Amino acid sequence: MRVQIFAALVAQAALSPCLALIAPSKSEVSTPAALCNTPSNRACWISGFDINTDWETSVPNTGVTRTYTFTLSEVDKYVGPDGQVKEKAMLINSQTQVLTGWIVLDWGDRINITVVNDLRANGTSFHWHGIRQLNNNINDGVNGVTECPIPPNGGTKIYSFLATQYGSSWYHSHYALQIANGLTGSILINGPASLPYDIDLGVLPISDWYYGSADNIFARVNDPAKPFIPGVPGSPPPSDNILFNGTNINPTGPGGSYARILLTPGKRHRLRLINPSVDNTFTVSIVGHSMTVIANDFVPVDAFTTSHLYLSVGQRYDVTIDASQPVDNYWINVTFSGTGACGSSKNPHPAAILSYAGAGSTNPTNTGRPPPESLCADQTDFVPIVTRAVPKELFTAAPSDSLAVTLDVDSKSSNVFWKVNGSSMEVIWEKPTLEFIAQNNNSYPANENTITIPDNSNYSIWLVENGSPIPHPMHLHGHDFMILGRSVAPTNPLSPSATPVVFEIATDASSLEFDNPPRRDATVLPSFGWLVIAFQNDNPGAWLFHCHIAWHLSQGLSVQFLEQVNKVPQVMDLNEIEPNCDAWRSYAPANPFGGLDSGLRRI
Template structure:
């Protein structure tokens, strides 16, 4: 596209100054010089988003989901978080953001920072090198399940045209007990090899009616004859969810922060933490239409109810829809997508090193061959961090005596491709699909399968020519997933299951990447840690009861 091409309803693939949808954002991005500032105040109250029982909840700027943060591709975001909670620390993770050369702003307490103590503040600063739909949430145990979430939009080009951007649209589960209460129930159930408690409802954009008819539906107003972009976010703690809009196709143009070749579908499975940008064409008669959100039972997700909202054409009556939906499909696999900017993942290093890989994938472990391969054989418990001494502090001190419970490895090769084999081992207490999320990178999904990855034959099932790419993907229950990404972002990064109860119980691993080039804690970082230690040691009424993540 030429340098004069500008983004508009008929030219959404353009951006400006020679940047467009064809730009490889791994290596090039605008530098606007703009610093976009936000302030987020975290408070606690009680709420009833579906008209059901009132219970303790947390709000961001007096709302949940919190306000959507907006910036343009190439801007710098500077976000100050004020912790006004009474008895809880917090940290805010900017889910999907690469954090290129800004590891300490990833918001992962116990790894990149100490939690923010009550009455304290922290300012996060990072460059928007990508574009699309991300989100933010607390990474302090399961806390985000009580309401600390919000959207994050980086405006940029898209792979299809649209007229109006409707903004972010959250889909999430809701429990009538608090997240920490449900976490305790889930941990007890795990000991008896039983699933976690089901959700009580599914919220759409923070609201829904409950089974008794209380509450209210969210309403989206549309005009006939337009193309609307909707930014779907699954902000649930334990529910993978399918969505559809009666009588309308969903044209999918982005998964996570990766532009893709568009495809259309009636139903879209959104795993926990995933985002999709879809285009809806309002080419139907003027009426009201149900937007449906159904728990994905095939993904071992459970909920007692379902989500509904109303998409209303201008001129339609102010009433509930009578539209009839289609049957939701089964299965628990991510949609197969094709990145718009193609990449060939090198096959040779992986294939060669598999030939002499001496690792038993049936045994729970995380290890590397000291070349390009990392093996993570997953059971349910592994990581348990110390809020008072994050991994970044160890690196600053030059201390390599990392506690075993940090479940940490150092990846050996900078600026090289890393190949991870993630295997759910036999005997896992609850063998379910896991939505795996990677911090500091996104990754190419070379393949997935059931059973144990076979180092001799499974490589024949893998795709290296422009495979799907994203930052959350489903690891099959009793199965494996092979992913690849370039080691090009110094820091300590987390890879974990995004089911809140699972990472709280330890289903995660952290890896050090080019630690000699990592940004190191400064005086402001130390101030936040000192305030946290004072609060936690002298004033906290709640002990740490889980992994801390």
């Protein structure tokens, strides 16, 4: 039945590029006036806005507000989509993971989302991954930073923001371990594209899935005496399965079904690949087909064709696929690095099916050839269509603009903690960073890892260094960052001979790219390596920069960039955070919510 529903939605999408595939709760579904986006000219959108428009400076105003309600609930012994029992699941509107449906918007729409927390004991907050939230830090959804947790047993919060970007993304609880229990979904924002296509297939989330509860898994990740990879404290577990569009077969026995993506012969299709995983990163390929990349994250790029794509946690690729092969069924394959350093699964052959109309329902027979083994590092051949340059003279690589990621074991608790510049980030749930700003109090606790960016700074350039064999998918809130350069990922970072790469740079910074570097909101910090990023300081607020492996985020691998702090009270009403903080402060003292299951460690 799920396949039939998906196919029906695909057929509807072919009729209108702006049709909401999962209808908003508000009855009207409108599209921008004077729409010029057609199958033969996707670069155009509406009058005055096209693929060359810089959405950081100019955004259409549709006048449309779409509303959703997310009611959270909790189920023990949940029978998952592959037929296996999950110890604990957390659901959105009685569904889990990507089955919750898609938020669908047009570029320039406003959205209001009411989150109703009917979990039993967990507070929560919701983050809208990759959304810029210009002058809107209070809706970024980070517990202990931009808000207090939404209390359980009926607590509510309304998130409101403008779709300033277009493309593909996802939403998730920012209590990172709740992602492992199911609190995620997809975002599709219609807008222009750099290539023509006939049919928009919508989103294909590919995510890891764990049968155990996140709390129990995390307890072992946190135990240096029993790591999942011998000799590597803090190493993550293999997932029990990989879900495509919320489903897959049971890899060890009967149960579940493959997801199917339906192609129309002779047509060009757009597909949006999303990795909303807890930990797993992987390479995606399609037997007998290439993919043409037109966007990464929310950044339109010059189109290029490839046989495979590496997706780290939080990353997205919009691709086109030509249905030019014989009518048949073809495997969509996911493969992992053989080292296990950047994720692994107990499912040895995670797959979905690319099915041509008229091919029938049989499984494919050609398994294809696996792509070259991933080195746990991003591809670097992305050229953004809208050019942005970084002043080269700003780069110094001085200690004041570097971030060192290290692993440590607390001698008192014997727990594993990740540190940035020697500090493992902890936050005060009852007093988020924005409350400090509201009270004009700049005495932030040291363990909150706050970095205040000077008001006269136009760009920030940061050298990030990794002293561990585990690569980290790093995500920045409130911005796209520019990737000026990175070290080459080691072939096998878990080898005893693997050593850290020393960062060296010529005085003219010749090894870095400043003219039009790749941009995105999530990228990989290589094993034993370095990464140089830059971002423009034009968005007032407290913006989190963190590893998107859920276990590592809960172990403190984060910093906060405090940006244009004096402007924060001028561009947003900080009083809006108080009702929810009052509700949480009324709940929390009598209901201690323990340990490290916070998404951001709690003081």
